[in-house]
Amino acid sequence: MEKIPILRMGEFLLATIQVDMHDRLALALQDDLTTRISETGARGVLIDISSLEIVDSFIGRMLGNIAAMSRVLDAQTVVVGMRPAVAITLVELGMSLTGVKTALNVDAGMELLHSAVDGEREFYGSRI
């Protein structure tokens, strides 16, 4: 079965969705990312959806699930590259992706992940 590749970059995981996913493929990505966070101890996940022409309620739910699962596993998730037409449609559909961090592009997303992880370190560091 085809899979969405997950790359490891230091303490972050990177997934770029470049195909129109059927539902099972989306679920497989959710499972794979969760497993990889736990295996690698990654502190952040960046999901690039700039190739996606639509995000429907199923994909939206998957993005929300990944964000929630990674949070429980002590990692941050940032979704980057959403097309403007997709954003408009998603909100009209009734999904606002509450709880999912977003950034305009990969660079901004990486910056957000770095600052989130560094911020956590400072916070906990000051208490030791």
Added chain:
Amino acid sequence: MAVVSSESVPVANETDVVTVRRRVREVAGTLGLSLVDQTKVVTAASELARNTLLHGGGGTMELTTLNGPRLGIRLTFEDKGPGIPDIQLALRDGFTTGSGLGLGLGGAKRLVNEFEVVSRVGEGTKVTIVRWK
């Protein structure tokens, strides 16, 4: 309302849902719908195709292009599944009989210009949407 062309697309498995999205995108693009309107109608089609598959046990999508008074795309999803006992309830956000978010039917309605559900318990469901240019 003049029908320009019509075709039937099966909705029998998950791969068909992807085909539905691609075909609707192609036709909406050919009609000259704006990118936002294309995205809306493709997203609505994706939600309804998933409903046809999961709740109706599969069916078909009839894809029709219309000319008059304006150009438009009409999609009819039909299944011979269990039907919807209470359509008003099914249209409400957050109502779900499955494991989804309950945004499919009500969400799809918000993304198009015309929306109609005809359903008979035990016989099946027919959902028709139109997006005008």
